[in-house]
Amino acid sequence: MTDSGASRRERKERTRQAILDAALGIADEQSLAALSLRQVTREVGIVPTAFYRHFASIDELGLALVDQSFASLREMLRDVRRSSSELTGVIKGSVDVLVQHVHERREHFRFVARERVSGPPAVRQAIRHELELVERELATDLARLPHADRWSSDDLRIMANLIVTLMVSTAEAIVAAPPERPDVEREVVRTAVAQLRMVVVGALQWESR
Amino acid sequence: MTDSGASRRERKERTRQAILDAALGIADEQSLAALSLRQVTREVGIVPTAFYRHFASIDELGLALVDQSFASLREMLRDVRRSSSELTGVIKGSVDVLVQHVHERREHFRFVARERVSGPPAVRQAIRHELELVERELATDLARLPHADRWSSDDLRIMANLIVTLMVSTAEAIVAAPPERPDVEREVVRTAVAQLRMVVVGALQWESR
DNA sequence: CCTTTCAGTGAACGACTGTGCACTCAAAAC
DNA sequence: GTTTTGAGTGCACAGTCGTTCACTGAAAGG
Numbered sequence: 225m226t227d228s229g230a231s232r233r234e235r236k237e238r239t240r241q242a243i244l245d246a247a248l249g250i251a252d253e254q255s256l257a258a259l260s261l262r263q264v265t266r267e268v269g270i271v272p273t274a275f276y277r278h279f280a281s282i283d284e285l286g287l288a289l290v291d292q293s294f295a296s297l298r299e300m301l302r303d304v305r306r307s308s309s310e311l312t313g314v315i316k317g318s319v320d321v322l323v324q325h326v327h328e329r330r331e332h333f334r335f336v337a338r339e340r341v342s343g344p345p346a347v348r349q350a351i352r353h354e355l356e357l358v359e360r361e362l363a364t365d366l367a368r369l370p371h372a373d374r375w376s377s378d379d380l381r382i383m384a385n386l387i388v389t390l391m392v393s394t395a396e397a398i399v400a401a402p403p404e405r406p407d408v409e410r411e412v413v414r415t416a417v418a419q420l421r422m423v424v425v426g427a428l429q430w431e432s433r
Numbered sequence: 434m435t436d437s438g439a440s441r442r443e444r445k446e447r448t449r450q451a452i453l454d455a456a457l458g459i460a461d462e463q464s465l466a467a468l469s470l471r472q473v474t475r476e477v478g479i480v481p482t483a484f485y486r487h488f489a490s491i492d493e494l495g496l497a498l499v500d501q502s503f504a505s506l507r508e509m510l511r512d513v514r515r516s517s518s519e520l521t522g523v524i525k526g527s528v529d530v531l532v533q534h535v536h537e538r539r540e541h542f543r544f545v546a547r548e549r550v551s552g553p554p555a556v557r558q559a560i561r562h563e564l565e566l567v568e569r570e571l572a573t574d575l576a577r578l579p580h581a582d583r584w585s586s587d588d589l590r591i592m593a594n595l596i597v598t599l600m601v602s603t604a605e606a607i608v609a610a611p612p613e614r615p616d617v618e619r620e621v622v623r624t625a626v627a628q629l630r631m632v633v634v635g636a637l638q639w640e641s642r
Numbered sequence: 643c644c645t646t647t648c649a650g651t652g653a654a655c656g657a658c659t660g661t662g663c664a665c666t667c668a669a670a671a672c
Numbered sequence: 673g674t675t676t677t678g679a680g681t682g683c684a685c686a687g688t689c690g691t692t693c694a695c696t697g698a699a700a701g702g
Contacts, residue, residue, distance in 0.1 A: 232699055236649065255551045258466040260689060273691075274650045282690095341605060342464050342551035352609075379627075386599075386628045393598045396550065400561075418588075419595045426635025441669055445679065469659060482661075483680045491660095 240278045242268045244292060247285055248331050256286050256335075256343050286339070286347040293332035294354045300325035301358065305365070315420045319413055322391060326398045337396045355392070359384045371428065383427055390419055449487045451477045453501060456494055457540050465495050465544075465552050495548070495556040502541035503563045509534035510567065514574070524629045528622055531600060535607045546605045564601070568593045580637065592636055599628055 246267040251259050261282060265272045279285045300321060307317040326333045340351045363384040366372065375383070394416040401408045455476040460468050470491060474481045488494045509530060516526040535542045549560045572593035575581065584592070603625040610617045 232647095232649080235699095239649080255464060255466050257464050261691095262689065270649085271651055272689090273652085273693090276691085277649055338551045341549075342547045382624050382627045383631070385624060386631065389599065389602045390595075393602065415591050415594060418591045422592070422595065422632060422635040422639060424635070425638045426631040426633070429634045429638055430631060441677095441679075444669095448679080470661095471659065479679090480681055481659095482663095482682090485661085486679055 236278075239268065239270065239274075243275065243278055243285070244288060248289060248292075248335060251289075251338075252331050252334055256282075256289070256339050256347060283344055283346050286344055287350055289335060290339070290347055290350045290354070293329075293336050294351075296325065296329040296332040297336065297354075297358070301361070315424070316417055319394070319416050319420070322395060323398060323409070323413060326395055330399060333395050334399045337392070337399060340392075355388060359388045362387060374430065375427070379430065383423075386423060387420070390416065390423070445487075448477065448479065448483075452484070452487055452494070453497060457498060457501075457544060460498075460547075461540050461543055465491075465498070465548050465556060492553055492555050495553055496559055498544060499548070499556055499559045499563070502538075502544050503560075505534065505538040505541040506545065506563075506567070510570070524633070525626055528603070528625050528629070531604060532607060532618070532622060535604055539608060542604050543608045546601070546608055549601075564597060568597045571596060583639065584636075588636075588639065592632075595632060596629070599625065599632070 243264055246264050247256075247259060250263055250267065259282065261275050262272045264285075265275050279288070303321045303325065304318045307321050308314045310317070336351055339347050340355075341348070343351070359381075363377075363380040366375070366380050366383060367377075372380075394412065397412045397416075398409055401412060452473055455473050456465075456468060459472055459476065468491065470484050471481045473494075474484050488497070512530045512534065513527045516530050517523045519526070545560055548556050549564075550557070552560070568590075572586075572589040575584070575589050575592060576586075581589075603621065606621045606625075607618055610621060
């Protein structure tokens with residue numbers, strides 16, 4: 225590796241990030257489980273054994289990718305909240321933000337969608353945990369809405385779970401759509417918006433029992 | 434292979450099924466992508482090259498597993514329709530049938546849930562296609578409901594998609610729950626039933642625009 | 643300036659992979 | 673009874689894999 229960068233720490237951090245990027249790219253075309261250490265190091269341009277200078281195992285690499293992906297996802301949530309405080313339709317606005325972020329960080333969303341159900345147990349669990357956090361945050365957001373007094377905390381949990389499920393599956397659909405078929409994607413968005421509206425209508429009519 | 438069975442065709446069919454069973458079991462603990470021909474044949478008790486007498490490639494094996502898994506899924510749908518014609522609550526009844534079938538064919542549902550997002554492209558596409566068929570069938574079922582005249586065919590599609598998404602994610606949750614934690618599973622069921630009710634309430638209030 | 647630290651090297655290991663090819667030998671076909 | 677068919681065998685091949693170990697050489701620390 226000829227890396228004419230500056231300090232040693234910087235250079236290490238740079239190769240570490242290069243490993244993460246390469247792993248994300250390779251996993252994107254297969255899966256984290258079918259990802260070999262040698263493949264990654266080959267792409268980065270270092271010798272296989274050098275991998276261990278950065279990660280103790282591939283599982284650890286996977287967890288680092290989860291962290292990085294959820295950083296993207298949290299950026300998205302921040303933007304969703306920002307867009308919701310403006311006056312444009314909350315639902316359409318949120319879906320649009322979702323779409324935009326999925327495009328910008330396509331590989332991260334694909335990674336989460338895939339490894340959520342198929343990854344190594346440790347990775348699966350980490351993702352599940354992160355999604356639960358998101359769900360809880362959404363529940364407290366919902367509790368601050370007008371008319372929220374008609375919902376029990378159980379109702380809130382259930383609604384949040386439903387909405388997260390819908391968003392996850394919408395993200396999956398966007399990510400699965402051929403990149404240069406904006407019509408398919410528009411259809412996905414239209415569907416998602418209608419479904420969220422339906423859910424909201426149902427929630428407003430809801431009588432806890 | 435000492436297989437004292439009868440005719441040659443029968444014996445071939447039996448090893449074919451043994452290969453499928455072994456593959457399903459192994460994939461269950463990892464994924465279809467990380468499934469080796471040798472691993473499968475070792476478990477079946479035949480020599481690696483004998484695999485090719487039954488499948489031209491692992492991809493083809495995968496597609497056969499999709500077929501088999503969706504046979505289970507269609508059995509479930511048949512039962513759901515049967516239970517719906519009885520008077521007990523349609524929603525609770527359907528979810529109960531789902532739970533029952535997921536237990537009986539756990540590996541098939543896990544397979545679909547996993548490979549739907551992570552499998553080889555051909556497998557992913559096959560699963561997507563099958564789910565679309567299910568969605569269309571559900572849409573025509575919904576069209577036969579009382580009050581169905583308030584829904585456009587587009588609304589029906591959107592509702593069917595929403596319900597299928599919810600069912601898939603419920604199946605995922607059941608399958609992911611520790612097998613001997615009936616409390617977790619009961620919670621999943623309770624959540625799913627409430628969510629479906631919410632969706633139905635929303636749909637009944639729905640005004641197509 | 644001398645010493646320590648440590649990211650990256652390079653060879654070697656044993657294990658596993660998919661696939662080609664010539665084979666056996668019992669069931670099926672004639 | 674003879675021939676054909678084809679599921680399963682056994683060997684061999686060239687790859688890939690993760691991990692070990694002793695190593696180099698430049699940056700960091702004293």
